Amino acid sequence: MSGVDFSDSAVIASLAAALEAAGVDGIEIEHPARKVRIVVERCTSPTAPQIEASQQSPATIHSSTVAAPMAGIFADRHPASVATPFTVAGDVMLGDTLGFIRVGPVLLPVRASETGIVTRALAGDGCLVGYGDPLFEIEPRP
Amino acid sequence: MPTGQTHAAERARGFDTVLIANRGEIALRILRACKNLGLKTVMVCSQADRQASYGALADTFLCIGPASAGKSYLNRDAILLAARLTGAGAVHPGYGFLSENAVFSAAVEEAGMVFIGPTAQSIATMGDKIAAKSTMIAAGVPCVPGPDSELPDDHASVEAIASEIGYPVIVKAAGGGGGRGMRVVSDAGVLHESIAVTREEARQAFGSPALYMEKFLQHPRHIEIQVLCDVHGNAVWLGHRDCSMQRRHQKVIEEAPAPGIAPDVIGPVAQACVKACLQIGYRGVGTFEFLYEDGGFYFIEMNTRLQVEHPVTEMTSGIDIVQAQIKAAQGIPLDVFQNGITADGHAFECRINAEDPTTFLASAGSITALRLPSGPGIRVDTHVHAGYKVSPYYDSLIGKLIVHAPTRAEAIVTMRAALAQTEIEGISTNLPLLRLLFDDEGFAAGGTDIHYLEKWLKQRSGS
Numbered sequence: 001m002s003g004v005d006f007s008d009s010a011v012i013a014s015l016a017a018a019l020e021a022a023g024v025d026g027i028e029i030e031h032p033a034r035k036v037r038i039v040v041e042r043c044t045s046p047t048a049p050q051i052e053a054s055q056q057s058p059a060t061i062h063s064s065t066v067a068a069p070m071a072g073i074f075a076d077r078h079p080a081s082v083a084t085p086f087t088v089a090g091d092v093m094l095g096d097t098l099g100f101i102r103v104g105p106v107l108l109p110v111r112a113s114e115t116g117i118v119t120r121a122l123a124g125d126g127c128l129v130g131y132g133d134p135l136f137e138i139e140p141r142p
Numbered sequence: 143m144p145t146g147q148t149h150a151a152e153r154a155r156g157f158d159t160v161l162i163a164n165r166g167e168i169a170l171r172i173l174r175a176c177k178n179l180g181l182k183t184v185m186v187c188s189q190a191d192r193q194a195s196y197g198a199l200a201d202t203f204l205c206i207g208p209a210s211a212g213k214s215y216l217n218r219d220a221i222l223l224a225a226r227l228t229g230a231g232a233v234h235p236g237y238g239f240l241s242e243n244a245v246f247s248a249a250v251e252e253a254g255m256v257f258i259g260p261t262a263q264s265i266a267t268m269g270d271k272i273a274a275k276s277t278m279i280a281a282g283v284p285c286v287p288g289p290d291s292e293l294p295d296d297h298a299s300v301e302a303i304a305s306e307i308g309y310p311v312i313v314k315a316a317g318g319g320g321g322r323g324m325r326v327v328s329d330a331g332v333l334h335e336s337i338a339v340t341r342e343e344a345r346q347a348f349g350s351p352a353l354y355m356e357k358f359l360q361h362p363r364h365i366e367i368q369v370l371c372d373v374h375g376n377a378v379w380l381g382h383r384d385c386s387m388q389r390r391h392q393k394v395i396e397e398a399p400a401p402g403i404a405p406d407v408i409g410p411v412a413q414a415c416v417k418a419c420l421q422i423g424y425r426g427v428g429t430f431e432f433l434y435e436d437g438g439f440y441f442i443e444m445n446t447r448l449q450v451e452h453p454v455t456e457m458t459s460g461i462d463i464v465q466a467q468i469k470a471a472q473g474i475p476l477d478v479f480q481n482g483i484t485a486d487g488h489a490f491e492c493r494i495n496a497e498d499p500t501t502f503l504a505s506a507g508s509i510t511a512l513r514l515p516s517g518p519g520i521r522v523d524t525h526v527h528a529g530y531k532v533s534p535y536y537d538s539l540i541g542k543l544i545v546h547a548p549t550r551a552e553a554i555v556t557m558r559a560a561l562a563q564t565e566i567e568g569i570s571t572n573l574p575l576l577r578l579l580f581d582d583e584g585f586a587a588g589g590t591d592i593h594y595l596e597k598w599l600k601q602r603s604g605s
Contacts, residue, residue: 013506013533013534013535014506017506017534070220070223071206071220071223071224071227072223073227103223103226104226128227128228130187130203130204130205130206131189131206131207131214132189132192132205132208133205
């Protein structure tokens with residue numbers, strides 16, 4: 001297992017395909033520097049396995065990325081809000097609303113995935129963002 | 143039956159931005175056609191295709207969901223939302239995915255956009271294989287012997303129908319197609335069991351247990367006719383193709399024109415297809431698929447979309463089929479007449495798949511080196527490049543190698559050379575198989591039937 005390169009998405013993909021073919025629900029592999037968890041979703045319609053690969057090296061803490069939950073127009077604050085939007089160097093708590101994804105009349109909140117400091121704000125107010133596009137990077141500060 | 147008023151409303155609807163609801167080589171093909179027509183493009187993608195280099199060629203490249211096709215390329219709501227967000231005026235569904243989904247077609251039109259394809263009604267009619275057969279019979283298109291009605295439940299009636307047709311027969315799911323949901327019945331002894339099993343498969347796969355029965359042709363060729371229709375009551379056929387080289391109903395090599403078929407034999411059949419299109423108010427491009435045996439044509443189904451193998455007909459007719467399809471959707475009348483359409487020379491297409499050469503299972507991986515052939519008479523339609531990561535989430539087609547030459551024999555020589563010049567490293571492909579087939583005497587003679595490749599493969603694995 002130690003010789004397998006889990007940062008290569010082709011490896012993850014073939015592992016996931018093997019799991020699906022074997023009818024196994026998931027696999028979790030923990031290694032001092034990496035953790036990989038692959039879960040196969042059983043539904044009526046065929047879907048590809050959901051893949052989570054998180055890197056946690058004990059030496060350095062990496063920023064966590066907040067990604068857009070769906071495609072839409074990024075709004076850095078609620079239209080009715082007068083508060084200042086979250087920006088770089090701002091403090092955030094886990095669960096804070098950092099902005100919204102607007103699709104027509106629907107506003108989908110974008111929430112902080114960590115407590116810490118916003119190190120990057122990547123989407124401009126009013127910009128079109130896609131599913132999974134990075135919106136913020138947060139450096140965790142517990 | 144469309145009225146003049148409907149057509150007038152359609153004629154008024156123009157668009158300047160096309161959303162391409164597909165991926166890979168066909169997405170790139172559609173993008174090129176849009177650019178040539180001066181149209182803006184929105185390309186949607188899944189997480190797995192974020193790095194696709196063709197994305198940078200679109201005016202907007204938007205990720206709409208995770209890798210799984212069901213949550214991205216098959217996600218009707220996500221695609222419609224993306225169209226709304228980007229201001230697209232039309233949606234091109236490509237092939238596969240939602241291209242023959244009547245609900246999607248209707249939803250696009252209901253959202254005020256143009257679906258680049260036929261109406262939802264046409265898709266639904268041709269998607270129901272029994273209804274399609276009835277429509278063809280009414281238009282004088284020759285069909286496979288067998289009633290154009292649903293197979294009844296009672297055993298006596300079923301036995302009578304089978305005897306009337308004559309064994310061997312094939313039972314097919316009305317909601318199926320593309321080789322799925324069908325079973326050959328060799329004699330009366332296995333009739334009822336075969337039907338029961340096929341009904342259950344059909345119910346599970348297509349949501350309907352409705353079946354129909356036809357004569358099973360034992361050594362047919364697969365011949366198809368390409369049609370093009372506008373919204374002004376004009377329809378033409380652009381050529382015919384032979385796609386008999388198949389493995390498990392998947393085409394591997396296609397050619398145009400179908401060799402050894404006299405124009406006065408296929409001409410009337412093609413005209414009947416055109417007539418059928420006009421009768422149902424078909425618009426855009428479509429392909430009528432036939433089995434051809436002992437000089438007779440037998441309609442099996444119609445594909446209400448652009449096909450993978452459209453390039454071979456482009457090579458022989460000189461017509462850009464994707465541009466023609468988009469112009470038809472824009473309400474522009476056809477600028478070609480039947481007597482102006484010719485079939486020049488001969489073209490072949492090889493489908494290059496990322497697959498294991500022995501198991502034929504799709505293989506994923508990174509393309510470490512890529513060398514593509516070029517030169518007169520050679521065309522390559524592909525989205526891949528050195529460094530491209532072939533993902534396991536979608537079909538295995540990574541490119542199409544197309545050649546054109548004045549004669550079939552010369553086209554085979556050109557293809558052999560082109561295949562020899564092609565190098566793809568880092569993944570497994572079917573290139574070795576394609577090279578062997580183009581060295582095969584039987585294939586070179588032309589006119590091989592739809593079982594040829596499977597027999598050929600069986601022989602090679604047996605020896």
